[in-house]
Amino acid sequence: MRHWLFAIMMLVLISFAAHAIGPLPFRNNAERLRFQNLTSQLRCLVCQNESLASSNAKLAQDLRALVFKMMQAGKTNPQIKQYLVNRYSDYVLYDPPLKPSNYALWFGPFIFLILGGLGVLLYLRRRTSSAATAPPPGDDDW
Amino acid sequence: MKRYLPLFGFLVLVGLFGWGIWWNSRHDMTAVPSPLINKAAPPFNLPKLYAPTEYVSKAMLLGKPYLVNVFASWCVACLEEHPVWMAHASGLGVPLIGYDYKDPPQDAKAWLAKHGNPFSVVVTDRSGRTAINFGVYGVPETYLIDSRGIIRWKHIGPVTPAVIRDKLVPLLRAVGAHPDEAD
Numbered sequence: 139m140r141h142w143l144f145a146i147m148m149l150v151l152i153s154f155a156a157h158a159i160g161p162l163p164f165r166n167n168a169e170r171l172r173f174q175n176l177t178s179q180l181r182c183l184v185c186q187n188e189s190l191a192s193s194n195a196k197l198a199q200d201l202r203a204l205v206f207k208m209m210q211a212g213k214t215n216p217q218i219k220q221y222l223v224n225r226y227s228d229y230v231l232y233d234p235p236l237k238p239s240n241y242a243l244w245f246g247p248f249i250f251l252i253l254g255g256l257g258v259l260l261y262l263r264r265r266t267s268s269a270a271t272a273p274p275p276g277d278d279d280w
Numbered sequence: 281m282k283r284y285l286p287l288f289g290f291l292v293l294v295g296l297f298g299w300g301i302w303w304n305s306r307h308d309m310t311a312v313p314s315p316l317i318n319k320a321a322p323p324f325n326l327p328k329l330y331a332p333t334e335y336v337s338k339a340m341l342l343g344k345p346y347l348v349n350v351f352a353s354w355c356v357a358c359l360e361e362h363p364v365w366m367a368h369a370s371g372l373g374v375p376l377i378g379y380d381y382k383d384p385p386q387d388a389k390a391w392l393a394k395h396g397n398p399f400s401v402v403v404t405d406r407s408g409r410t411a412i413n414f415g416v417y418g419v420p421e422t423y424l425i426d427s428r429g430i431i432r433w434k435h436i437g438p439v440t441p442a443v444i445r446d447k448l449v450p451l452l453r454a455v456g457a458h459p460d461e462a463d
Contacts, residue, residue: 224315
């Protein structure tokens with residue numbers, strides 16, 4: 139009896155999840171995979187921590203339908219992305235393009251890495267030089 | 281000296297986090313910069329809310345600057361900004377076009393009947409399809425479009441009297457409108 143109840147609850151939950159994604163009439167599995175792959179690379183504008191694939195926001199549903207329609211119309215992935223970037227800026231892309239306004243984003247981590255590396259290097263050099271001039275360590279500091 | 285190093289590190293972190301809080305309180309982290317600023321507004325042709333057989337298009341509005349305010353009856357923040365439009369719309373010197381977004385017409389009519397209608401005309405975009413071309417991702421949003429059909433300004437979220445006074449009015453003057461001096 140309890141197993142049945144559990145099974146029914148799971149079915150209800152699954153049907154909710156399926157409803158969130160929304161049924162789109164894919165022609166084949168390859169098209170479905172391409173759609174899922176593409177929408178997971180696009181950011182939902184309303185709730186920016188969610189991808190277009192996973193968001194249940196009204197706008198995300200509309201944009202998924204639009205992406206689907208453009209795919210049906212034979213548009214390529216870069217064309218669909220450009221279409222959205224033209225309207226919503228680079229924010230829609232999870233993978234920001236390499237261009238001057240994004241240089242800080244791309245190269246910032248390396249600059250910090252170099253600065254940190256220089257700091258460590260200076261510290262180590264100072265320590266070895268002070269160790270060289272310091273009296274030889276005895277066994278009294280244990 | 282060396283024993284103060286952890287304290288120094290702690291103070292650096294306090295500074296960084298404090299700056300982060302200060303910066304966030306002055307910036308809307310969810311605001312997406314529009315790539316359409318200073319570009320031509322997308323063409324549109326939308327039915328009027330109160331006369332669904334009549335349409336308003338971009339071509340019809342060319343020649344004079346105008347404001348477009350995207351709102352919806354289901355939008356809570358729109359209710360927050362609504363009194364601001366009620367108070368200021370007549371003094372802006374340009375038409376304020378209401379853009380009813382993803383909203384059943386009867387709901388929009390009831391909302392405007394209840395709270396007042398500050399718009400010179402209201403158009404409806406029930407599917408939200410045209411709004412995608414404008415880059416609308418939330419309501420309310422407000423656009424200033426100049427006489428050549430170029431988007432000059434976009435405001436995301438509720439407008440306030442301060443936004444109208446400090447940002448909108450100077451821009452209205454820049455596009456050749458004559459907003460009232462009195463605030």
